[in-house]
Amino acid sequence: MYRCGITGATGIVGRSLIKNLKFKFVKYKGRIQNKNELENWLKKNNFDLIFHLAAIVPTNKVKKNYKKALEVNYFGTKNLVDIINKIEKKPSWFFFSSTSHVYNPINKKSLSEKLTLKPYSKYGYTKLLAEKYIRKKLRINNAIGRIFSFTDKQQSNDYLIPSLANNIKKKKIELKNLNHYRDFIHIKDICAAIKILWEKKANGIFNIGSGKMVHLKNLILLINKNIGKKKTLIFFDNQNVTFLISNINKIKKLGWKPKRNLNKIIRDYLN
Numbered sequence: 001m002y003r004c005g006i007t008g009a010t011g012i013v014g015r016s017l018i019k020n021l022k023f024k025f026v027k028y029k030g031r032i033q034n035k036n037e038l039e040n041w042l043k044k045n046n047f048d049l050i051f052h053l054a055a056i057v058p059t060n061k062v063k064k065n066y067k068k069a070l071e072v073n074y075f076g077t078k079n080l081v082d083i084i085n086k087i088e089k090k091p092s093w094f095f096f097s098s099t100s101h102v103y104n105p106i107n108k109k110s111l112s113e114k115l116t117l118k119p120y121s122k123y124g125y126t127k128l129l130a131e132k133y134i135r136k137k138l139r140i141n142n143a144i145g146r147i148f149s150f151t152d153k154q155q156s157n158d159y160l161i162p163s164l165a166n167n168i169k170k171k172k173i174e175l176k177n178l179n180h181y182r183d184f185i186h187i188k189d190i191c192a193a194i195k196i197l198w199e200k201k202a203n204g205i206f207n208i209g210s211g212k213m214v215h216l217k218n219l220i221l222l223i224n225k226n227i228g229k230k231k232t233l234i235f236f237d238n239q240n241v242t243f244l245i246s247n248i249n250k251i252k253k254l255g256w257k258p259k260r261n262l263n264k265i266i267r268d269y270l271n
Helices: 012-020 035-045 059-064 066-086 122-137 160-167 187-199 216-227 262-270
Strands: 003-007 024-027 049-052 093-099 141-147 172-176 180-182 204-208 232-236 242-244
Touching (some): 187 204, 216 232
Parallel strands (some): 093 141, 141 204
């Protein structure tokens, strides 16, 4: 059984990986900014691979405390990379969970990994800095997964689907700023994508999304349908349409594709 180090084990992706992958996981429980703790953890365990998921999200929390987010999302990653490079017994592979927020959402076409990047949030910028440092400095095989929108019952109302579902509890709902197209993927499909990246010892940057475009107005109509209660929905569409849709051709060549559709995502979240 592979011995796997994981940061961010208490997050949604971290908990799902531990549940769905048959590895011996050793959680990092310290602060990612603490170099001594990180080095002791790495030297003690002689990992076969590392999943680096620790980060400050969502976007509004990053915006409120950008300095701390930068310390965790970028400088914490830098610490991890620098220590791996200097220890004698290195893991053979490293995975970093990045985000679709590194892209510019104005593009109407699906977004490939080759595009010039222009993050549309401060959260995306912290992740892009970390991406660049990993690809430039880390001296072992590494894969970066740019994960598109997903949801889970444990997400707070700071995230899109929990926020929309919570609003539908009201009898009359006024909805604004939903004139956007997004890409939603099931958490189990994310885990399967990360697993195949490890199995193929993939090296490089990979989008992890559904590759399918969903208008946010249709998303809330689907949530409303699955809740099964009649609600009055009033939409106030903004004029600025944005698109954030993944091109997943690169990871599909490794033999992966998403198996669960948007309706399954919503049903699993609500039930």
